[in-house]
Amino acid sequence: MAINEGLGSLRASDADREQAVEALKAAFVHDRLAKNEFEAHVARALTARTYAELATATTGIPAPLNSVKRAGTPSPIAAQRTCWGMSEAELAEALGVSRQTVILIENGQYLPSLPLAFTIARFFGQTVDDFFGYPDEGVS
């Protein structure tokens, strides 16, 4: 699997699809979507196989409704690590930190220092914003 495909090529789960439908429902309730648009988006979300397809189905939905980090969704770092076929211990050794720290960073329970954040991003050939960026607020 190519590295640059990132999260988009990963398979979405039923929980992810349900989450997307919930976001679409919220957008419909807030009059952000017309009824025919809502139906079309929901149909697309329910048939989405990957995160990229799911993202297409929820395009235009504001970030607060369409949360970037969904329950059950692997963090970007965990997804990249999986794409690279690395274990937590191997990534920890490559980054020069402990396995426990990698786990906590992936779970969002520890925010690394800037140097470590840059090390992680450069290791995967990405930017810091890809891994630790805040979602845009109120952007439709």
Add this chain to the structure above:
Amino acid sequence: MMTFLPLRLRKPAMYSLAGLLFAGAWLAHGGRLWWVSVPALIGTVAIAARLYRLGGTDTDEGARAGSRADERQQLVSMRSRALACNLAAVTSFIGLTAAIALRAPWWWPFLVTLLITGYGYLFGLGSFGVAEEGTPDDADTESPTQFPVGS
């Protein structure tokens, strides 16, 4: 200090040295209590062995015992030490206050501890945290600061 030793041996060596000094103090004390140096020595060896063993495990405690803690583990360790220091300062203050109120002769160790923690804190601020007083960005320019013009 002790940088010539392998990482995993540093903490056990440090504790061994401290334990040896403590046992030596009891030996120098002499009298009927000289034997306290023996259990002190045994305890030191046991602690050093446990630390060495712990240093080889894949845990946070193992990383600290093995002197290979990463930034998160160092941060946790630093916070714990800061908490311990705070507790020592508060306890010393309470002890000093109680000793003064009771007119007890054992007031001075509390004062010494309080002074050490206080000066240690000030020394830490001077060493790690105090930024240099700089001039404002536009203080040395005659023209006013220019901001980007919005369109």
